[in-house]
Amino acid sequence: MIVFERVTKVYGDNTYALDNVSLRIKKGEFIFLVGPSGAGKSTFVRLLLREDLPTKGRIMVDGVETRQLRTREVPFFRRQIGTVFQDFRLLPERTVSENVAFALQVVEAPRREIYRRVPQVLHLVGLVHKSRSRPAELSGGEQQRVALARALVNNPPILLADEPTGNLDPETAWDIIKLLAEINHRGTTVIVATHEREIVDKMRRRVVKLERGRIVRDQERGAYGSEI
Amino acid sequence: MRFSTWEFYLREAGRSLIRNRFMTLASIATVALSLLILGAFLLGAANLNHIASTLESQVEVSAYLDEKLGPEEIEAISAQVQRLPGIRQVNFVSKEEALERLKEQFGERRDLLTSVEKNNPLRNALEVRTQTPADVKPVVDGLKKLAGVAKVSYKEEIIERLFALTKAIRFTGLAVIILLAGATVFLISNTIRLTVFARRREIAIMKLVGATDWFIRWPFVLEGLCLGLLGSIPALILVVRFYHWLAAGVYETLPFIPLLHPASVLNRLQPLLVGLGILVGALGSAISMHRFLRV
Numbered sequence A: 001m002i003v004f005e006r007v008t009k010v011y012g013d014n015t016y017a018l019d020n021v022s023l024r025i026k027k028g029e030f031i032f033l034v035g036p037s038g039a040g041k042s043t044f045v046r047l048l049l050r051e052d053l054p055t056k057g058r059i060m061v062d063g064v065e066t067r068q069l070r071t072r073e074v075p076f077f078r079r080q081i082g083t084v085f086q087d088f089r090l091l092p093e094r095t096v097s098e099n100v101a102f103a104l105q106v107v108e109a110p111r112r113e114i115y116r117r118v119p120q121v122l123h124l125v126g127l128v129h130k131s132r133s134r135p136a137e138l139s140g141g142e143q144q145r146v147a148l149a150r151a152l153v154n155n156p157p158i159l160l161a162d163e164p165t166g167n168l169d170p171e172t173a174w175d176i177i178k179l180l181a182e183i184n185h186r187g188t189t190v191i192v193a194t195h196e197r198e199i200v201d202k203m204r205r206r207v208v209k210l211e212r213g214r215i216v217r218d219q220e221r222g223a224y225g226s227e228i
Numbered sequence B: 001m002r003f004s005t006w007e008f009y010l011r012e013a014g015r016s017l018i019r020n021r022f023m024t025l026a027s028i029a030t031v032a033l034s035l036l037i038l039g040a041f042l043l044g045a046a047n048l049n050h051i052a053s054t055l056e057s058q059v060e061v062s063a064y065l066d067e068k069l070g071p072e073e074i075e076a077i078s079a080q081v082q083r084l085p086g087i088r089q090v091n092f093v094s095k096e097e098a099l100e101r102l103k104e105q106f107g108e109r110r111d112l113l114t115s116v117e118k119n120n121p122l123r124n125a126l127e128v129r130t131q132t133p134a135d136v137k138p139v140v141d142g143l144k145k146l147a148g149v150a151k152v153s154y155k156e157e158i159i160e161r162l163f164a165l166t167k168a169i170r171f172t173g174l175a176v177i178i179l180l181a182g183a184t185v186f187l188i189s190n191t192i193r194l195t196v197f198a199r200r201r202e203i204a205i206m207k208l209v210g211a212t213d214w215f216i217r218w219p220f221v222l223e224g225l226c227l228g229l230l231g232s233i234p235a236l237i238l239v240v241r242f243y244h245w246l247a248a249g250v251y252e253t254l255p256f257i258p259l260l261h262p263a264s265v266l267n268r269l270q271p272l273l274v275g276l277g278i279l280v281g282a283l284g285s286a287i288s289m290h291r292f293l294r295v
Ligand SMILES: Nc1ncnc2c1ncn2[C@@H]1O[C@H](COP(=O)(O)OP(=O)(O)OP(=O)(O)O)[C@@H](O)[C@H]1O
Pocket: A011, A012, A015, A016, A017, A035, A036, A037, A038, A039, A040, A041, A042, A043, A044, A086, A195
């Protein structure tokens, strides 16, 4: 269970990236976070991952408040959230497999597991043939899929994806979304920040719409637009 | 911790050592130079100390006798000496015996002495051992007053000077070593700081996917250890070579100087140098970690 309680994030003096946001996300839910550019979606992601703390309010994951975490505990908190960053954040000097393996090395997975799991997820995102390339040698969409593979490889209970289809052609985008739905079906909580109307409208999942940092709509089986 | 994790750390450390070849080489050279100087000082101090204590165990007073004295007169003086307070033992050493001894000390180079053999310039002497070192002074004074005693000498002065020299060398050695160690630690910490700085983006990403602080730190710690270890190896080789060469030379030409045996000193010196190299490396990375890796 993820709980946002009256969360406000102010950047500088006057930028309310999130403004009094309250939200509950149940275990196993699939939720779209939508809204125009600058609405606060990435800020939401950043706060949930405890990359940053809210200016006001509380964020809790399974009863643990991000602000209460001690420095030592933060890495273990983050390990339960697989994150696809909007800007990918791949390690530029490492190959695709190394980037994915890295998430397993961090949790000290045994070598056998790494050898088994990395090709598996690369296959899942359709990048086996690029496993020896470096991020700079990949297209935007390919980098995005590497980022997704890295987020998935640990089987985290929560998957947080910031614009995971932003750079993909509609067909690949659909494959990725179907993959996310499949993962969600197996019990993972999935949060997808996006402004792709078509996908949101087709999926009919819970939609939370942000505008200038505020939640303007929260709808079960919703669509991108307010009608319906 | 898992083997594969250590392998990962080692690979990371190796990667960054190779990536910063220039700083790596500079650090290794500095460590090597510092340890080399340290080794030279330690060898010097240990040997001087050894020489001084060898001589100390041989403290004795020599009373050189007038040339003209006959055997009975010598006998009489010897008896007088026996009666002085604080005397343990009196030995008569004829000038022929003295020359023999000198030859022995010169060992293979005794040919140097052939010119003096025909006209022995040495004197007959009484060698006196006192009961305690404190008795040396009064005995010397007593001997000087005896008729027939031409000159009294004892080795204490030279020993005192040797000990003073040892102390001075230890002192300057310590100062030099501290300075060098400081410079080395600084250089290593700087090398590692550069690595940390070059990889700050990467470090931030690692943290976001759940790496602990120590997971990030270990490769840097190992990098420092490697720099120290790699630097200690050339230092070790040079010190060992140099001392073997020196010892061989001294045994050959100055056999009466009691140098420490290479095997015994080097056995102790080698682990010390390697240990210090590693310590300096670890210290360097610890400092840069503390200051630059506030993770
Ligand atoms: N580090 C920061 N410093 C100052 N302002 C920031 C910072 N990060 C975000 N903002 C501001 O907060 C607001 C919300 O930004 P955020 O990145 O959350 O938007 P977003 O919904 O993800 O937009 P997009 O769809 O373009 O990714 C924006 O006005 C942005 O300028």
